[in-house]
Amino acid sequence: MFNILTRAFANLTGLNLNTIPHQNSPQSGNFYPSEDDVAVVRQDLLCFLPLELVDEILDYAEYWPRIFDCRRALIDIPGGRSCCYLVTQPVPGDSEPGENTGPVRHRSIREVKFQICSRDQGWGGENEHRGTYDGSWTWFETVILPPPAQFGHPSWYRDLLDGWPRLPPNVLQMLFGQDGQDRRWHIQSNVTASRKLREHTVTWTIDEENYGDQRYDQFKGRINCGHEVVRSLEAGDRLIIVARALFPGWVNHVDSASVEIFYFMR
Structure with a gap:
């Protein structure tokens, strides 16, 4: 879910996906973001969107630490x-x-x-x-x-x-x-x-x-x-x-x- 949202958003804004932590392929195992990963993505999205919307996107995408x-x-x-x-x-x-x-x-x-x-x-x-x-x-x-x-x-x-x-x-x-x-x-x-x-x-x-x-x-x-x-x-x-x-x-x-x-x- 997070990958789909970020790629759609990147197409609209020109955001460089190489700077954003993303889900690993099945061959390399599951990816679970760290708190620092979430902070980086959040800061990048704040360059384009208001805080309330950024938090909703990350929560809806289940981009959660564990x-x-x-x-x-x-x-x-x-x-x-x-x-x-x-x-x-x-x-x-x-x-x-x-x-x-x-x-x-x-x-x-x-x-x-x-x-x-x-x-x-x-x-x-x-x-x-x-x-x-x-x-x-x-x-x-x-x-x-x-x-x-x-x-x-x-x-x-x-x-x-x-x-x-x-x-x-x-x-x-x-x-x-x-x-x-x-x-x-x-x-x-x-x-x-x-x-x-x-x-x-x-x-x-x-x-x-x-x-x-x-x-x-x-x-x-x-x-x-x-x-x-x-x-x-x-x-x-x-x-x-x-x-x-x-x-x-x-x-x-x-x-x-x-x-x-x-x-x-x-």
């Missing part, structure tokens, strides 16, 4: 257990005047994308549910982890960042139920009774109308409510991918997972 975290580690989560599989970097906030001797930069979260490769134990469940997502009791959810100062800099916070997957039950309950509300968001369930590893990509945006039947499940948390996460993330927050299995005999086999958090910068 933070990216991934983990590849084979972990089995048996029934009745939870595992904090991946913790992201903190969400960036607005820069302060003079920070890094650069201009003030305002950042707004636009999209969160999860990629998870996993399977269940490969047997069990109701016959009619096998090979579908119905009746699946192994799944993934996310919770928002506020900055450590909000909890008084506890030792478990450092353990979590160091990769310790098991947290005390009281800590998990605190994270799952912040502000008196259930703060668990269902990401993806495994296919029921399948031994085949599958990779699922789940994308959450800020727009509520992009989601289907929104509901709360006492076991799996808030379903089809990903827009709440995108809207709720604040500077310093992190996301945790929690892998879960509910009943005895069920096992969540996790191969890998990643999180991308895209944000608009102006």
